[in-house]
Amino acid sequence: MLANVDFRPVILAGGSGTRFWPRSRRAHAKQVLALDGDRSMLQQTVERLTQLASPEKISPEKIWIITNELLSAEIQSQLSEVPSSHIIEEPVARNTAPACGLAAFLIERENPQAILGIFPSDHVIGDEPRFLKRIEQGIELAASGDVMVVLGIEPSRPETGYGYIETGTPVAAAESALHVRRFMEKPSAHRAEEFLAAGGYYWNSGMFLWSAHTLANAVREHMPETAPLLEEIAQAWGTPRFAQTFAELYPRCENISVDYAILEPRSAKGQHLSGLFCLPSEFGWNDLGSWESLFEFQRDTRLRGDENGNVADSSGLLTLDAENNYIFSPRKHVALVGVSDLVIVETDDAILVARRSQSQDVGKIVKELAAQGKSELI
Numbered sequence: 001m002l003a004n005v006d007f008r009p010v011i012l013a014g015g016s017g018t019r020f021w022p023r024s025r026r027a028h029a030k031q032v033l034a035l036d037g038d039r040s041m042l043q044q045t046v047e048r049l050t051q052l053a054s055p056e057k058i059s060p061e062k063i064w065i066i067t068n069e070l071l072s073a074e075i076q077s078q079l080s081e082v083p084s085s086h087i088i089e090e091p092v093a094r095n096t097a098p099a100c101g102l103a104a105f106l107i108e109r110e111n112p113q114a115i116l117g118i119f120p121s122d123h124v125i126g127d128e129p130r131f132l133k134r135i136e137q138g139i140e141l142a143a144s145g146d147v148m149v150v151l152g153i154e155p156s157r158p159e160t161g162y163g164y165i166e167t168g169t170p171v172a173a174a175e176s177a178l179h180v181r182r183f184m185e186k187p188s189a190h191r192a193e194e195f196l197a198a199g200g201y202y203w204n205s206g207m208f209l210w211s212a213h214t215l216a217n218a219v220r221e222h223m224p225e226t227a228p229l230l231e232e233i234a235q236a237w238g239t240p241r242f243a244q245t246f247a248e249l250y251p252r253c254e255n256i257s258v259d260y261a262i263l264e265p266r267s268a269k270g271q272h273l274s275g276l277f278c279l280p281s282e283f284g285w286n287d288l289g290s291w292e293s294l295f296e297f298q299r300d301t302r303l304r305g306d307e308n309g310n311v312a313d314s315s316g317l318l319t320l321d322a323e324n325n326y327i328f329s330p331r332k333h334v335a336l337v338g339v340s341d342l343v344i345v346e347t348d349d350a351i352l353v354a355r356r357s358q359s360q361d362v363g364k365i366v367k368e369l370a371a372q373g374k375s376e377l378i
Contacts, residue, residue: 005143006114007058008212009049010103013042013067013075013121014093017378018363019290022350023328026378027070031121032078035294041122043078048125049117051132052139064106065121066090066099085238091247097219097261098226098253100208104215105234112213115142118258120206124297126284134281135209141174142209147275148218148266149209150180152202154282158192161289163204163259167278168271180276182267183259202280204259206287214275218262226253291343291359295326310336326356350377 015029024030031042039047042065052058060081065088067075072089079087088106090099100118107114117135125131138149152165163186167178183204187195195201210218220227229249236245254261266274286297299305309324310317314334317327322336329346343359345352354362369377 005139006111007052007117007139008062008064008103008107008114009058009117009119010064010066010100010107011042011045011049011119011121012096012099013065013071014090014099015068015071015122016093016366018366019360020294021362021366022345022347022352022377028074029071030288032071032074035288036124036297040078041124041288042075045119045121045123046079046082048128048131049119049135051128052135061086064088064103066103068093090250092251094250094253094255095257096206097223097256097258098230098250100215100258101219101223101226101230101253102233102250104212104219105230106237108212108216109234109237112211112216113143114212115139116208116210116212116215118206118208120287122288123205123207124284124286124288126286126301128283130283131281134279134283135207137175137177138209138279141171141177141277141279142211142214144174145275146214146217147210147277148214148263149177149277149279150263151205151207151209151281152178152278153205153285154280155196155201155203158189158196159203160186160189160192162186162287164192164195165202165204165278167200167202167280171277174277177277177279179271180267180274180278181271183264202278203285205281205285208258215262218266222262222265223254223256229253289360291326291345291354291362292356295324295343295356298326299324324356 013031017024017026017029020030023033032040034040050058061083063082064086069089072087075087076084142149164184166181166184168181169179171177229252233246233249236242267276288294295311298311299309305311310319312327314327314329316333318335320337323340325336325342327334327344341356343354343356366378
């Protein structure tokens with residue numbers, strides 16, 4: 001990494017706590033859970049990023065976190081080393097474009113040339129040294145001019161749950177980087193198979209690198225109604241009127257992702273004009289979007305899988321003719337007889353039993369509980 005680059009990681013840590021119900025709740029969403037190891041997903045994210053060297057390690061004081069009011073207290077408890085003023089509580093959820101834009105305007109006021117790294121708070125990285133090397137390459141590339149860098153994950157299967165990046169020609173004088181042709185929405189199974197066979201398509205990791213000035217200008221260009229609101233909020237930061245200004249103006253911002261709002265319109269300029277670059281990456285990435293994906297990750301990395309493909313976090317497991325089940329019941333001995341491909345999750349006040357293939361539907365359970373007024377369970 002360039003020694004004189006001012007790098008500011010921005011971690012997106014909102015969420016409603018639905019995908020990993022009943023373990024996750026509105027005030028305890030998956031990023032503050034220890035789904036993979038002893039540390040929460042958010043703590044692991046911060047620990048990874050503070051290993052970056054420039055030439056000194058990234059200080060926690062450089063880190064910004066965008067979250068919500070329900071999660072803020074837990075995040076501050078888990079990340080006491082991050083300044084509380086850098087843990088920004090959105091008054092309402094407005095997707096990733098306003099969150100990224102607000103971070104850009106806040107940091108632009110301090111240093112327009114600072115490089116922002118946008119990172120989801122709930123990803124698993126298998127090979128951290130390779131990940132750090134890729135991030136350092138991306139930071140150097142983002143610092144080279146008015147460019148935007150996205151980390152694209154080498155696809156290992158025809159996945160329909162991720163957006164894709166179609167790439168073009170190599171970027172001159174930038175090792176491994178490719179021009180971005182366009183961003184693709186989550187495809188059908190047939191289209192995903194075509195992408196995999198064709199090559200040149202990468203999963204969109206949701207990790208981006210750009211200067212504060214570049215991103216702020218992109219928000220001004222592509223979100224002309226939202227940009228003035230975010231700028232006014234940023235101008236109030238650090239003053240007694242910040243909370244009121246934030247609460248009044250942020251709900252008026254567009255509810256839209258950074259992909260839709262900025263990256264897709266930018267890619268329409270043409271691959272050699274847009275300044276959009278993709279860094280193909282392979283470092284054991286998983287976004288842990290459901291109980292199914294957690295099961296697959298832990299089974300495939302042999303963290304807890306037995307000889308029959310069962311993955312368990314329990315005080316003991318006994319199986320008879322049972323295969324490929326996921327079990328979370330840490331205080332109890334679990335026995336399975338004649339069942340396969342299930343998710344079984346126990347908490348103090350709830351039990352989930354579902355087919356693994358339908359674990360994406362857990363959010364529907366949360367909606368139904370809300371409709372029934374069972375707020376204590378959500």
